[in-house]
Amino acid sequence: MAIILSIEDNEDLLELETFHLVKEGYKVIGSTSTKGVESILEQENVDLMLVDRTLPLVEGSEFVSYLRDKGVTTPVMFVSAKDRDEEIEEGFLRGGDDYLRKPFNMKELLYRVKAILRRTIPIEAERLMARDIVMDFNTRKTYIGNEEVELTRLEFELLGLFIKNNNRALDREYLLQNIWNGNEDIQKRTVNVTINRLKKKIDPHEKKEYIVPVRGIGYKFQ
Secondary structure: OOEEEEEOOOHHHHHHHHHHHHHOOOEEEEEOOOOOHHHHHHHOOOOEEEEOOOOOOOOHHHHHHHHHHOOOOOOEEEEEOOOOHHHHHHHHHOOOOEEEEOOOOHHHHHHHHHHHHHHHOOOOOOEEEEOOEEEEOOOOEEEEOOEEEOOOHHHHHHHHHHHHOOOOOEEHHHHHHHHOOOOOOOOHHHHHHHHHHHHHHHOOOOOOOOEEEEOOOEEEEO
16 A cells, blocks of 8 residues: 655645545545654655645745755655746756646546556565565565564665665665665764664564674674
């Protein structure tokens, strides 16, 4: 089930979008402003953002540009009444992947959502398994044995990267490039903190040693 985050200050339109998207089988998180969105993106595995541009706290495309600068790569479709050519160009330059003018036909919104998700959600790696860990990329869920372990988006991507590189030592620079997209504001100690948090979730009793330090290099999954 793909997760869609819709940021729309018109509550009636937000409710209408949510109704039709849920009917199509998507999980929808709705917000009437950008407040709390960064926390949502940290905690949820959002697959697509629908963003109005005339929002109460900050202009939508400026907010997306801010997210892009922080390394957030989640696809974005602007849904906006700003429909002049230069405004649409501005939306794409600030990190948009698609642009839908208001007013719009709800069917067109659904077609565009499906098209973006078809391009951006990988279908070749539905499951990843190592030792007693199973990662399901369709549901974005992780299981240790038969127990589900709740991971944030970063933790899920980090564990997946380690498992794909089983027994290979990964240095912090490699992790910064592949998980944080080389964001210069992210420090190497942030990598250590995130790894330690992940280790506590997947091995709370510290008996299995899935992820171990490699002296002078970084970490590896074993």
